[in-house]
Amino acid sequence: xxxxxxxxxxxxxxxxxxxxxxxxxxxxxxxGHHIQIWTPKARFYRLPLxxxxxxxxxxxxxxxxxxxxxxFKLKHCSANTLFVFADQxxxxxxxLVQNRPHxxxxxxxxxxxxALGKIPENPTSFTGKIYQNxxxxxxxxxxxxxxxxxxxxxxxxxxxQGNIETSVVCYNGLNRPFEVxxxxxxxxxxxxxxxxxxxxxxxxxxxxxxxxxxxKGVIEIYTAWRSNATVNLPLLLIGSAPSNELxxxxxxxxxxxxxxxxxxxxDAFINEAYSGxxxxxxxxxxxxxxxxxxxxxACGCPVITTDAPPMxxxxxxxxxxxxxxxxxxxxxVPDWALDASQQISKIVQLSDEQQKxxxxxxxxxxxxxxxxxxxxxxxxxxxxxxxxx
Numbered sequence: 001x002x003x004x005x006x007x008x009x010x011x012x013x014x015x016x017x018x019x020x021x022x023x024x025x026x027x028x029x030x031x032g033h034h035i036q037i038w039t040p041k042a043r044f045y046r047l048p049l050x051x052x053x054x055x056x057x058x059x060x061x062x063x064x065x066x067x068x069x070x071x072f073k074l075k076h077c078s079a080n081t082l083f084v085f086a087d088q089x090x091x092x093x094x095x096l097v098q099n100r101p102h103x104x105x106x107x108x109x110x111x112x113x114x115a116l117g118k119i120p121e122n123p124t125s126f127t128g129k130i131y132q133n134x135x136x137x138x139x140x141x142x143x144x145x146x147x148x149x150x151x152x153x154x155x156x157x158x159x160x161q162g163n164i165e166t167s168v169v170c171y172n173g174l175n176r177p178f179e180v181x182x183x184x185x186x187x188x189x190x191x192x193x194x195x196x197x198x199x200x201x202x203x204x205x206x207x208x209x210x211x212x213x214x215x216k217g218v219i220e221i222y223t224a225w226r227s228n229a230t231v232n233l234p235l236l237l238i239g240s241a242p243s244n245e246l247x248x249x250x251x252x253x254x255x256x257x258x259x260x261x262x263x264x265x266x267d268a269f270i271n272e273a274y275s276g277x278x279x280x281x282x283x284x285x286x287x288x289x290x291x292x293x294x295x296x297x298a299c300g301c302p303v304i305t306t307d308a309p310p311m312x313x314x315x316x317x318x319x320x321x322x323x324x325x326x327x328x329x330x331x332x333v334p335d336w337a338l339d340a341s342q343q344i345s346k347i348v349q350l351s352d353e354q355q356k357x358x359x360x361x362x363x364x365x366x367x368x369x370x371x372x373x374x375x376x377x378x379x380x381x382x383x384x385x386x387x388x389x
Contacts, residue, residue: 001033001382002081006090009040009062020107021086023175027375028382038073040066063092070096082386088145088156091138101386103144103166108288109155110212112136120328121285122211136161144385146170146378148289149310168381171313172289173371178271178298180359186276193269194262196234203235203344204277204301206270206292209243212285216249217326219259220333221281225341226255231348233278234258238265274299279347282311283340285325290314294369297362302355304343316368318361321347 007021025035043065044057070093083102085094089111094104114122115132124132140161147153147169156167184199191198203222207213215237222235235255241263242250250256265273274280280296282305293314296303305311307322315322323340327333350358 001028001386002036002078003028003033003382004036004038004077004081004083006083006085006093007037007039008087008090009042009045009058011042011045011058011061017087017107019175020105020172023173023371023375024084024086024105024378027371028379031375031379033379038070067093067096074100080386082382084382085139085142088139089135091135091140091142094138095141098141098143102142103146103382103385104139104142106139106145106147106152106156108152108286109159110286110288112159113155119212119286144381146381148172149287149313151309151313152288166381166385168377170374170377170381171369172291172294173374174291174294174298174366174369175371176267178274178295180298180300181271181275183276183300186272190269190272190276193272194236194260194265196236196260198234198276200231201233201278202276203233204273204280204296205235205237205282206239206273206280206295207237207282207284208240209246212287213239214283214285214326215239215242215246217283217285217333217337218281219246219249219253220326220337221283221323221340221344222259223254224334224337225344226258228338228341229345229348232258233348234260235281236260236262236273236277238262238270238273270295271299274301277301279304279321279344281344282306283323283326284311287311294366297366300359300362302347302350302358303362304340304347314369316365318358318365320358320361 005021005025008017028035040061042061044060047057083097083100085104088104088106112132113119115124115129136159143164144166145156145164147156148171150169153167153169187198205218235258242261250259253259274296279302280292282292282303284306287310290311293303293305293311302321304321304323305315306325308325312319321343323343324336327336
């Protein structure tokens with residue numbers, strides 16, 4: 001099979017999308033298929049300019065120069081080539097191959113739903129709304145789609161403005177190996193790396209500053225729990241340095257001396273971080289999939305997360321510790337945080353037998369997120385699309 005994989009330009013600095021594209025590319029290569037990667041080069045973007053104009057120069061590279069290159073390259077592609085888009089946000093390029101065999105991978109529609117006013121926590125600027133509509137019109141020219149969750153698939157069907165011929169859900173596979181490590185040893189190793197005493201355990205959050213990650217809510221839940229807890233466990237937030245908004249929340253937090261932001265952590269220590277944690281606190285407002293939930297379960301770490309899809313899709317039958325979504329009304333947040341904090345107390349008080357039941361359910365659940373199984377499914381879908389071209 002000849003595959004052309006469209007991916008985001010590397011000058012955008014994204015991490016999750018290149019990781020996903022690499023997984024697909026390497027997986028198809030291992031199965032004997034020939035892959036070409038097509039992506040814009042930084043031409044105008046590399047000019048020594050800053051600020052908003054820099055972003056617009058990036059748009060010139062992506063939506064003016066690159067499409068011209070694609071039109072030229074298409075003349076040298078066989079009729080049996082499958083064109084794959086690693087993300088629906090690459091929608092503006094879909095019309096270039098809409099009459100050829102193609103498939104679009106869909107991850108989440110948070111930005112588009114925000115632009116449509118469906119997510120009040122994330123208001124969108126006027127130009128942002130125009131940009132998201134540009135993306136929507138583009139992917140609506142596509143006919144074949146693979147979504148990483150049922151929630152993403154539902155959003156796709158609501159937002160797509162054309163005809164969909166193929167729509168399949170294919171859950172992500174864990175893109176690196178995770179295993180259960182000795183809890184006490186992990187706390188020692190990880191604690192040494194981050195220069196903290198983690199002997200008695202800790203609460204963990206993994207994620208960036210995106211609004212939907214709800215790091216503010218993480219601190220609110222932790223504060224509510226510590227206000228009533230009989231044990232004092234620190235909170236570690238692994239990911240980006242705090243935004244200005246989050247830094248202000250941290251500054252006013254009653255237990256800020258026990259709240260630690262861990263940035264630049266090597267992937268070599270993330271397994272220890274999960275394995276040593278008392279629980280993963282992951283109260284996301286929304287996700288495309290929710291990688292940390294599956295990663296934590298694979299490491300034997302209990303998970304507290306939001307009782308809404310796709311988080312509940314990832315927890316599956318192992319949904320022991322679910323909490324409501326953080327309310328938009330700030331007056332309701334204290335009660336929400338207090339109620340959510342009860343789940344931490346439940347985990348801390350689990351007996352050895354209850355812990356085993358919880359962790360076994362998690363291990364059974366994450367078998368659904370096997371990378372080989374995911375790539376096998378993707379390959380079958382690719383082949384089926386080519387077969388009916």
